[in-house]
Amino acid sequence: MSKKYDLVVVGAGPAGLMAAKAAGENGLEVALLERKTDMTKISRVDAGALGINEYHFMEILKYNTRDKRFCFPVCGFTIPYDGPWSSVYGFQIHSPGGNRICIGDWEEVKKKGDEVALGISTSKDKLMECLLLEAEKFHVDVFPGTNVTDVKKSGDTVQVVAGDKTFEACFVIAADGVNSRIARVLGFNKERKFHGTWRSLCWEMEGEFPIDPGSFNFLLSDKATFSLVPTYRKDLFHLSTFSYNPATNLNAVLENFVKEDKTYSSWFARASRVGTINCIVSEHSPIKEPFKDNVLLIGDAAWFKEISNMASFCTGWKAANSVTQALLEKKYNKDGLSGYFKWWNESFYEPHGSVEFASAELQKFLSGEEIDYLASIVTKPIKATMNFYTLFSSIGRTYAELLPKIQEERPEIMDKLIEMRTKSADLGEQQKKWGFPNK
Ligand SMILES: Cc1cc2nc3c(=O)[nH]c(=O)nc-3n(C[C@H](O)[C@H](O)[C@H](O)COP(=O)(O)OP(=O)(O)OC[C@H]3O[C@@H](n4cnc5c(N)ncnc54)[C@H](O)[C@@H]3O)c2cc1C
Numbered sequence: 001m002s003k004k005y006d007l008v009v010v011g012a013g014p015a016g017l018m019a020a021k022a023a024g025e026n027g028l029e030v031a032l033l034e035r036k037t038d039m040t041k042i043s044r045v046d047a048g049a050l051g052i053n054e055y056h057f058m059e060i061l062k063y064n065t066r067d068k069r070f071c072f073p074v075c076g077f078t079i080p081y082d083g084p085w086s087s088v089y090g091f092q093i094h095s096p097g098g099n100r101i102c103i104g105d106w107e108e109v110k111k112k113g114d115e116v117a118l119g120i121s122t123s124k125d126k127l128m129e130c131l132l133l134e135a136e137k138f139h140v141d142v143f144p145g146t147n148v149t150d151v152k153k154s155g156d157t158v159q160v161v162a163g164d165k166t167f168e169a170c171f172v173i174a175a176d177g178v179n180s181r182i183a184r185v186l187g188f189n190k191e192r193k194f195h196g197t198w199r200s201l202c203w204e205m206e207g208e209f210p211i212d213p214g215s216f217n218f219l220l221s222d223k224a225t226f227s228l229v230p231t232y233r234k235d236l237f238h239l240s241t242f243s244y245n246p247a248t249n250l251n252a253v254l255e256n257f258v259k260e261d262k263t264y265s266s267w268f269a270r271a272s273r274v275g276t277i278n279c280i281v282s283e284h285s286p287i288k289e290p291f292k293d294n295v296l297l298i299g300d301a302a303w304f305k306e307i308s309n310m311a312s313f314c315t316g317w318k319a320a321n322s323v324t325q326a327l328l329e330k331k332y333n334k335d336g337l338s339g340y341f342k343w344w345n346e347s348f349y350e351p352h353g354s355v356e357f358a359s360a361e362l363q364k365f366l367s368g369e370e371i372d373y374l375a376s377i378v379t380k381p382i383k384a385t386m387n388f389y390t391l392f393s394s395i396g397r398t399y400a401e402l403l404p405k406i407q408e409e410r411p412e413i414m415d416k417l418i419e420m421r422t423k424s425a426d427l428g429e430q431q432k433k434w435g436f437p438n439k
Contacts, residue, residue, distance in 0.1 A: 005029045005141075005169040007323055008160050010148045010182060012039045014309045015299025016175030017131040018316025022077070024138030026324040031167050032140050033160065035147040040128035045202045045279040047229045047238055048124035049088055049216075050310045051386040052117065057311045058347040063120050070313075077317050080134065083126030084232045088119030089214040090384035091391065095375035096222045096368035098263055103391060104384030106212045117214070119386040121232045124309070143167075151182055153293035156332060170332050171323045172295040175316065178281050179438060180301035186292045189439045192284035195356070196431030198305070200279040201250035202240040203258075207271025209237065216386075220375075221261050222368030224253055225361070236274075244431040281305055282438040286353045289341055291334055296323070303348070304355075311348075318343055352389055361427070365420045370413050377402055 005028075009020045012034035020032040036043070050070065052061045062071045068082040090104025108116055136142060143162075150161040151172055160167040174182035183189055209228060211217050217228040229238045241253050258268040286304050290297035298319045299312035307315070318340055326336025362371060382394050407414045 005031045008169040009173045011175035015312035015316040018313045019173045019320045020140045021135040022320035024140040030140045033143045033146040037145040039144045042124045045277045048122040080130045083123045087117035092215045093218045095372045097372035099375035101378045102381040105381040158294045174297045178300040194437040195283035196244045197435035198281045200242040202277040203273045204275035205237045205271045
């Protein structure tokens, strides 16, 4: 151990890179520790999409195409990004027999294009590279290939242990992602509600698909749910499926879908698989006050699952500025970061901290034909959004209005929807039993 830092940041994802860059810009002595050796190479599933032009967690992001910068007007910072991108306009849900629910008005999209975009798909590698260059410009000491195994408070400082190296700082920002080791080491996971271990498998597919431009697609077959998501490259898509059940062979599920599904296999006839990416997430409830022993948890490390790239940047920026303020006020403790907790509570925890996303395994309850019927009765587009919290409540409201129609036309489906609701707690319990709680 040699140099004593003002701040050590663990993890160089969007939250950690932003925190390190902002703290460096404020003149702090900062170390950024990342376990990957190639720091900006993204090896986990992520379409690199950022929601723009609508509020997400009290921020409304804009991409300034002229100067190639993402602008966060509420927080008040910008990030350079001169990589490739493409516009995203909303979601579409496809049923096993070929019906389509549009979340977004695709006729409007065709007329107005970028003007009605609600998202931008970026190259996340490039976005991280742009931010790393900024962090280095502001004299952040960067340590790739550094796997943090422990954090300990010692007197007035915190020691961060990574193999045979120890780093020392007044404050630590833990931005080590959704399966945060630091959250576990500090004992946070013992208090958090555990929802299950979510596994996702993604095939990178090159080709053209019969979907509207810039649409994020959920494909419902009679067996499982898939997503087909555009990337910054017009001919490259992410095809993914997921399960909480460790016995499910996700590769076989994708293989069967692409080759055998009666509706969708034709979509893939001229597409080729060019890569495979995995993702495993232990889902815990968000942390109300993500601070202990001078360690502040930010980004996914303090959230349920994916807080999003855009929100991660905001937590990094806010955390770095709160640490700067605490050091200026010589408050080397929780009181020094009170501004961060207030903001975290108002923007994240209070509005969304207790939200639970129900598992979308409709096929356990409904046949393909029944899912088709449900898709066919939504005849108008649902209001476009890229915000998951708004999206699911809009879909819920749409179906709440259609319940009398379902009851009249298909009472047996109504019974199944009720059964689905009453059994969701049992399914949740099963999910937990299958999972690895990372306590
Ligand atoms: C399937 C899937 C798809 C997604 N797609 C999108 C999308 O299209 N758009 C979007 O906005 N969001 C998306 N997300 C969410 C997004 O990936 C996360 O919200 C975001 O990356 C969180 O940023 P973070 O910096 O908090 O954590 P991460 O991006 O996970 O970064 C954590 C970093 O910490 C490092 N690290 C971990 N442990 C240690 C350790 N012990 N020592 C040192 N370093 C460590 C990791 O290597 C990593 O670099 C997706 C998430 C999932 C699961």
